[in-house]
Amino acid sequence: MIQFFDVGKRFGDRVALADVNFKIPRGQFVFLRGPSGAGKTTLLKLIYRAESPSEGQILVNGRNVGSIPKRKVPFLRRTIGVVFQEFSLIERRTVSDNVTYLPRILGERRPERRRLAAEALAKVGLDHLQDAFPAELSGGEQQRVAIARALISRPQILIADEPTGNLDPELSRDIISLFFEINRQGTTVILATHNPSLRRRGRDRILKLESGRLVEDRIMDPISAEDIPVALGPPDPVATR
Amino acid sequence: MIQFFDVGKRFGDRVALADVNFKIPRGQFVFLRGPSGAGKTTLLKLIYRAESPSEGQILVNGRNVGSIPKRKVPFLRRTIGVVFQEFSLIERRTVSDNVTYLPRILGERRPERRRLAAEALAKVGLDHLQDAFPAELSGGEQQRVAIARALISRPQILIADEPTGNLDPELSRDIISLFFEINRQGTTVILATHNPSLRRRGRDRILKLESGRLVEDRIMDPISAEDIPVALGPPDPVATR
Amino acid sequence: MTFFQALSHFLREAGLNLVRGWRVSILAVVTIAASLYVGGVFLILSHGISSSVENWRGEARVVAYLEAETTAVRVEEIRRRVESASWVIGVETISSAEASDRFSETFPEISDLVASQGEAALPPSLEISLAPDRVEPPVLQDWLEQLAEFPEVAMVDDDRRWLAQVDVFASLLRLLGLVLGVVLLGAAVFTTATVIRLTAHVYRREIAVQRLVGGTEFYIRGPFVIEGVLQGLLGGILSAMAIGFSFSLLAARGPAQLAGGLFALEPLSWRLLVQVVAVGAAAGLLGALLSLRREI
């Protein structure tokens, strides 16, 4: 469960986020929308504590993310799989080693890691590239490696920031289907994307940012795939506006 | 004018391109299509000599790109504006300095550079971010800075590799319109993109790659915006297939 | 991840960094080696001199030069008087002729000159061996002054004064060695810290990614710490080898020729070499920890 209470984020005097309130129950699938520079990446970074909020509080699985001691942050991050907007692969490591970075820390042995990597890479159609280095991959291939890495530890929360920006429509649809599949197994998924042609399902949530403000929060209609608006405002326990 | 004669490119034993033949006349607008890993980026890199072909020859404005001495490569590149798939901004320089890197080398003075930067950044909607550093920008903002940099020196050829991957549909349309505008002024534009919803115009060309092979080469119908196939094969002077 | 898994991981990563960045690593290794070498050599030298001084001090000598005209009987009388003191171990009478012989042995070059002066050139003397530990220094001092006041005693030459000077010299040498060693070791720690900070800077993106995907600081910084320790170990081993080599060169020339026997070359102890290596490793560790404090 992820909750934002009156969250704001400033960089110097640039305001990236302001007055953001919402609550994402466990197992929900959320599309995060908004034009370039609206604050999507910033919002996601706050969840995995790559940034700290300037105002307000953030709860992730009941813990106040802003007050987790620095030492404990890695353990928060291990419960969250993240596909970063800039891919962020480790140049000096093979695809397989990139994907299994976390299992390795956790003490998994090499044969088991190879198996895990092959499994995750197969999901994104890249099992033939296990031993390549990131620099040898195309843009879309790198993006898929980053997706495989986010999936490897079966996280409770999956965050994906524009994960299909470098993928063709067909692959994009496959990846979204993969996310749907993962979501069906209970994982909370938050997907920031511009791609308007992504398949929609009922009960999926849409959050829309504009200039750092949450301007839309609705759940799609399960039957018509038409959208049902959700009341804006702090999610729980009282409305402040 | 850009011509490919039987061009192939291998990386070790991975084949990225094979038997590619085409001719792009000056002033044409070309969409380069193909699934992830098809070889689009590799093809573009061959044009501005970031890679050398393993087979075949490439002419750009009548010069054999493969045989240009290393010393002269920068001068080829200055005639080609490139929007790289990975943005590639210089971290330590401000947006304005990134955009005017080339004018600076060419001896433009600071006030003139500021003017040029403001002009180019205005085209992509970022004139307010002149003095920011790349790390302070959102993904879409970085992508637009890279576009502004490619435009700055009014190149004869503009190459853009997935330039709208991180942009919302509205901005994407604006950017494509910008490219159309630049094309109308005589610049040859080659645009590699997955985005299927981009506006189409008559007389624009579509090249489609699959697994490193050119599988489609056609010109769109000016009236119906339906596509008219163009004969595949080496463009000039004789057909080999 | 178990401790051994972590350690083997750190070692592998650190080894890779060392090999990939061998050019920078050499800087760290060489400064560590050089500082340990200089410090070690100075310590060995000063230690050698000090222990010679200790030896000599145990058998301290005082020479009483007599007037040339003193009769043998009177010499014998003085000698007996001297021997009566409880701290005197032995007294040897050196005649004029014996003195000349000794002189020409020690300074063959100038001996012609002395020879041309005839027998009387050097005065007879009494060489008195003392056990300084059997007496309070002020009492000994008084006794020496009384000795000097005998009409036949021309001059009393106290070896120990010179020994004290040599001792001061050895201390100075040791101090200089320590200061130089510490300064150089400081430079070595700084170099190691810089080299490791740089390596970290080169891989700053990778480190950021590791943090983002949930790597702990322990896991991320470990390889850098081990890298520092490895550099220190290498530096220490290098300098231990250099010290051993220099030492064997000196030893081959024979102890007699070493500064006129001024110092005793004691056998090189393995303990010292192990200490040198350990100090190197510690310097590397310190450098690594310093560089990690803030920058990585």
Next chain:
Amino acid sequence: MTFFQALSHFLREAGLNLVRGWRVSILAVVTIAASLYVGGVFLILSHGISSSVENWRGEARVVAYLEAETTAVRVEEIRRRVESASWVIGVETISSAEASDRFSETFPEISDLVASQGEAALPPSLEISLAPDRVEPPVLQDWLEQLAEFPEVAMVDDDRRWLAQVDVFASLLRLLGLVLGVVLLGAAVFTTATVIRLTAHVYRREIAVQRLVGGTEFYIRGPFVIEGVLQGLLGGILSAMAIGFSFSLLAARGPAQLAGGLFALEPLSWRLLVQVVAVGAAAGLLGALLSLRREI
């Protein structure tokens, strides 16, 4: 872009690199400074000794020690014989008493001893000043041997033999200084090259981007070359300052006390300091060029 625009651009970029990476830059600057300092000091010392030797050689002296019993008349006779040679500039007669005075001046510590021997302790002598350039060495040699065969001449002491030894010593010192300086300078060049290579490695992405957007090698590498030169200049200036400081310390102690006047401290020339700085800059440039050859 004009040359001056390029240069000012290079200077600005190189300055930025130096300031941002001051920790690494210090390594390069300090090794350059240290090597130049060591080389410079050795050169100055050996030069000082050599030029003292030159001075002394110009006024080379031979001392003929006479038997103690030689009569004044006989001394005068020998003196006249000696003066008749064309290469003799002057002859001074030193009586026994004068010799003793001189001795106690030079070695006040042992003078008691000499004093106790009475007047006859040191023999009289003739100090002969020569102009060695007026005569062939073998002829001079023969002449000296004849002189030694006079019955009254006890010994002929030829200063020049000793001077030749000092000269060899000075040459050795100079050689040692050169070798050390060259080795250290090599290390400095290596360090500079490493530091610059590293800086380039840290910014490898930026460099790649510059290439991709059409930057020429001249424009991309220029700042690194200037960075090397700046490091060299800084190192050179530091060591010139250190040399000047050491020199003024020495000079303050008074030339008489310098190794018993063994060497003449000539005034420190600005030319030398400028040369030191120039060598530093050259070392930095060389380091930069080496690092650029392949890696950037």
